[in-house]
Amino acid sequence: xxxxxxxxxxxxxxxxxxxxxxxxxxxxxxxxxxxxxxxxxxxxxxxxxxxxxxxxxxxxxxxxxxxxxxxxxxxxxxxxxxxxxxxxxxxxxxxxxxxxxxxxxxxxxxxxxxxxxxxxxxxxxxxxxxxxxxxxxxxxxxxxxxxxxxxxxxxxxxxxxxxxxxxxxxx
Amino acid sequence: xxxxxxxxxxxxxxxxxxxxxxxxxxxxxxxxxxxxxxxxxxxxxxxxxxxxxxxxxxxxxxxxxxxxxxxxxxxxxxxxxxxxxxxxxxxxxxxxxxxxxxxxxxxxxxxxxxxxxxxxxxxxxxxxxxxxxxxxxxxxxxxxxxxxxxxxxxxxxxxxxxxxxxxxxxxxxxxxxxxxxxxxxxxxxxxxxxxxxxxxxxxxxxxxxxxxxxxxxxxxxxxxxxxxxxxxxxxxxxxxxxxxxxxxxxxxxxxxxxxxxxxxxxxxxxxxxxxxxxxxxxxxxxxxxxxxxxxxxxxxxxxxxxxxxxxxxxxxxxxxxxxxxxxxxxxxxxxxxxxxxxxxxxxxxxxxxxxxxxxxxxxxxxxxxxxxxxxxxxxxxxxxxxxxxxxxxxxxxxxxxxxxxxxxxxxxxxxxxxxxxxxxxxxxxxxxxxxxxxxxxxxxxxxxxxxxxxxxxxxxxxxxxxxxxxxxxxxxxxxxxxxxxxxxxxxxxxxxxxxxxxxxxxxxxxxxxxxxxxxxxxxxxxxxxxxxxxxxxxxxxxxxxxxxx
Numbered sequence: 072x073x074x075x076x077x078x079x080x081x082x083x084x085x086x087x088x089x090x091x092x093x094x095x096x097x098x099x100x101x102x103x104x105x106x107x108x109x110x111x112x113x114x115x116x117x118x119x120x121x122x123x124x125x126x127x128x129x130x131x132x133x134x135x136x137x138x139x140x141x142x143x144x145x146x147x148x149x150x151x152x153x154x155x156x157x158x159x160x161x162x163x164x165x166x167x168x169x170x171x172x173x174x175x176x177x178x179x180x181x182x183x184x185x186x187x188x189x190x191x192x193x194x195x196x197x198x199x200x201x202x203x204x205x206x207x208x209x210x211x212x213x214x215x216x217x218x219x220x221x222x223x224x225x226x227x228x229x230x231x232x233x234x235x236x237x238x239x240x241x242x
Numbered sequence: 243x244x245x246x247x248x249x250x251x252x253x254x255x256x257x258x259x260x261x262x263x264x265x266x267x268x269x270x271x272x273x274x275x276x277x278x279x280x281x282x283x284x285x286x287x288x289x290x291x292x293x294x295x296x297x298x299x300x301x302x303x304x305x306x307x308x309x310x311x312x313x314x315x316x317x318x319x320x321x322x323x324x325x326x327x328x329x330x331x332x333x334x335x336x337x338x339x340x341x342x343x344x345x346x347x348x349x350x351x352x353x354x355x356x357x358x359x360x361x362x363x364x365x366x367x368x369x370x371x372x373x374x375x376x377x378x379x380x381x382x383x384x385x386x387x388x389x390x391x392x393x394x395x396x397x398x399x400x401x402x403x404x405x406x407x408x409x410x411x412x413x414x415x416x417x418x419x420x421x422x423x424x425x426x427x428x429x430x431x432x433x434x435x436x437x438x439x440x441x442x443x444x445x446x447x448x449x450x451x452x453x454x455x456x457x458x459x460x461x462x463x464x465x466x467x468x469x470x471x472x473x474x475x476x477x478x479x480x481x482x483x484x485x486x487x488x489x490x491x492x493x494x495x496x497x498x499x500x501x502x503x504x505x506x507x508x509x510x511x512x513x514x515x516x517x518x519x520x521x522x523x524x525x526x527x528x529x530x531x532x533x534x535x536x537x538x539x540x541x542x543x544x545x546x547x548x549x550x551x552x553x554x555x556x557x558x559x560x561x562x563x564x565x566x567x568x569x570x571x572x573x574x575x576x577x578x579x580x581x582x583x584x585x586x587x588x589x590x591x592x593x594x595x596x597x598x599x600x601x602x603x604x605x606x607x608x609x610x611x612x613x614x615x616x617x618x619x620x621x622x623x624x625x626x627x628x629x630x631x632x633x634x635x636x637x638x639x640x641x642x643x644x645x646x647x648x649x650x651x652x653x654x655x656x657x658x659x660x661x662x663x664x665x666x667x668x669x670x671x672x673x674x675x676x677x678x679x680x681x682x683x684x685x686x687x688x689x690x691x692x693x694x695x696x697x698x699x700x701x702x703x704x705x706x707x708x709x710x711x712x713x714x715x716x717x718x719x720x721x722x723x724x725x726x727x728x729x730x731x732x733x734x735x736x737x738x739x740x741x742x743x744x745x746x747x748x749x750x751x752x753x754x755x756x757x758x759x760x761x762x763x764x765x766x767x768x769x770x771x772x773x774x775x776x777x778x779x780x781x782x783x784x785x786x787x788x789x790x791x
Contacts, residue, residue, distance in 0.1 A: 101356045113345065115718040209749060226476070
């Protein structure tokens with residue numbers, strides 16, 4: 072049996088364990104609630120986490136590239152990027168997959184599977200950086216867009232363009 | 243009933259394990275994390291209103307520069323409020339910690355921080371109340387382990403810091419209270435918590451400075467009357483370009499029928515500015531067709547009231563100017579714009595704070611004859627209700643096709659929805675000005691609506707992680723209707739929503755745009771004498787008028 076076949080065969084068990092391990096990165100009182108399988112609008116973190124992990128497992132069992140992995144990881148990383156996690160904690164859940172893989176699948180696949188997980192980690196880290204960049208960009212531009220834009224349209228303030236600034240430097 | 247559990251099944255579900263953590267322990271929770279808190283109030287803003295302990299301080303520093311007797315001040319503050327507000331006393335006593343509210347808070351659901359469960363946020367204050375004000379608490383604190391047993395703790399500096407951190411991670415949206423079997427209004431606990439913190443000068447700047455500006459200049463941004471007038475005149479020019487009709491408003495007109503008050507965000511912040519243009523178009527239409535006499539005021543130039551997030555005394559001081567202005571101008575009643583917390587202040591507190599406004603008349607729509615019974619005491623009518631009434635009586639000529647490119651869903655703003663029951667009016671208006679309207683799932687709208695995550699003074703830039711996490715439940719529902727029905731427009735009737743939700747959408751659902759209700763009305767309303775419109779209020783081509791590429 073190939074690794075991909077094994078991933079398909081053990082999909083349910085891998086998902087169950089990976090989901091639980093990921094939810095357990097939250098404080099225990101919260102994990103109890105976020106781990107519940109309820110309506111997705113009553114528990115968006117739990118629902119999105121479950122769906123994302125499932126998508127990633129499906130992807131690993133078929134063909135993937137770093138781009139498709141990154142895209143699949145986006146929903147869960149996007150959430151963890153704004154929660155009280157350090158960068159390491161935010162992507163740590165992907166590493167759990169190595170240990171879970173060892174307990175669930177044949178040991179013959181361990182090395183190959185570990186290498187696969189490494190690729191997922193790198194894709195996850197890429198995505199985390201993108202989400203953090205989104206946040207910084209929003210932080211930097213929000214008030215300008217909100218208030219400055221209206222004032223500017225009304226002609227009450229005038230934004231100096233780069234060339235104006237350079238011009239004033241020369242004079 | 244068949245789906246009920248048998249006693250044995252029920253017993254099997256009980257977890258007999260003990261909780262490993264102790265929520266009373268503050269060592270972890272008071273690590274004040276950047277991205278989650280708002281900057282401290284500037285001393286000059288605190289001074290303007292004569293509020294106590296104005297000084298520069300930084301929440302991340304050890305020393306918060308508190309007065310020496312700060313514990314006594316808080317103790318006396320709690321005592322005074324327990325005696326003054328019956329609700330506060332009841333809310334401190336009756337919670338049985340059933341946990342029905344625990345997973346109903348958008349901040350808990352988004353951050354995963356257990357102290358954002360409404361019950362635990364309230365326990366921050368209740369634990370101190372139990373310790374200092376209840377007999378059981380006083381007895382239990384003397385026996386070993388008694389404090390933990392009773393869930394009480396003395397007011398230490400760490401407890402105070404924890405209260406500050408979490409009371410400014412609550413938007414007072416009241417979703418939790420919808421689910422409380424005892425009817426505890428957890429938002430009122432946050433309100434009390436913030437009042438107490440303000441006794442020590444522990445406000446945030448995103449509240450204190452708007453309050454100060456509002457007190458001195460009349461609106462949150464501190465925009466002076468001439469600039470307020472300039473902005474509206476600029477909108478008039480834009481509207482004239484688009485429609486060919488002059489919609490110049492009246493300012494401070496004595497003896498007008500109606501005084502119109504709206505949040506200043508509609509005048510100064512995109513995309514609220516387009517909603518503001520919608521009001522101007524509506525008033526021009528009503529003046530031309532029915533002779534309705536509406537005046538704006540550069541004095542009462544703010545419908546919002548951040549005093550509400552500071553203390554009841556501050557809320558009262560800021561709210562009073564609407565009534566004073568209505569009295570000075572001699573209008574019949576007040577019409578209020580699309581705002582959130584303004585309506586909770588008006589509907590729930592204004593009448594007993596600054597009322598009764600006997601000098602005003604019970605609002606009657608002079609065009610339809612409808613008497614707004616719900617506003618007979620406050621004398622202030624919500625514009626969604628006013629416009630819905632006009633449409634219902636066939637008084638507006640509307641061209642829905644101008645909004646044909648908008649596939650709309652409606653976000654119920656917490657305060658109009660839960661604070662006054664404005665649920666159907668905006669939907670009725672939307673359905674009369676748009677062809678495509680889809681609801682988000684039922685557990686995310688109407689009374690159960692999810693907050694934008696930026697209300698109650700938390701729409702700052704520095705706490706953006708908190709805001710984005712808090713907006714996750716709302717965004718999840720928006721994303722669902724976007725993917726299922728192709729929704730591209732999130733309509734809302736609150737100025738904070740209009741400021742906060744575009745950022746939320748950009749992070750979570752970038753394809754969705756935020757729009758005010760009266761922007762849609764302004765697009766659809768056919769003004770007498772208008773030219774053939776080719777652009778909407780954003781000066782983008784109307785459906786069917788797009789240039790061929």
